[in-house]
Amino acid sequence: MSLNTTGTIASTTPATALPGTEPQHALTAADRCDQCQARAYVSFTxxxxxxxxxxxxxxxxxxxxxxxxxxxxxxxxxxxxxxxxNPNGTAPAHAPSRKQAPNPTIEN
Structure with a gap:
């Protein structure tokens, strides 16, 4: 997708919704950005x-x-x-803990 010199937007993604309506499904990890193939978080028709x-x-x-x-x-x-x-440095509740096990002490 790109904005061309006339201010219109071009894409090769096929139409899946009526003009002026949103797609009926929530975006998933399989949906990809038309410009860079990163995960898509925004869609419009x-x-x-x-x-x-x-x-x-x-x-x-x-x-x-x-x-x-x-x-x-x-x-x-x-x-x-x-x-x-979160701003206080803690992970959100759904994120796994990143605590590391203490390093074992090497005894001579």
Missing amino acids: TSSGTVLLLCGHHYGRHEQAIADLGYEVRDERDQLRQALP
Whole structure:
């Protein structure tokens, strides 16, 4: 997907929803960004019916242009925020513990 000189967005992703509607399914780890193939956290449908998928980084780069075009956006970037450690340095409750076993003492 890319913004061309006329301000339209181009992609090779086939249409899976009606124009102006969101895809009916939640995004999964199998959904990939149309620009870099990273996991997609954002999707929207163009007026031509093409569904575009973007990672958080590429959506951030194109967010204003997408908003200016009036597309309805399905934004699941909150999943990224939930996976980050809390500001006090502790991991979220669903994250596995990263405690390491103490190093064994070597005796001579």
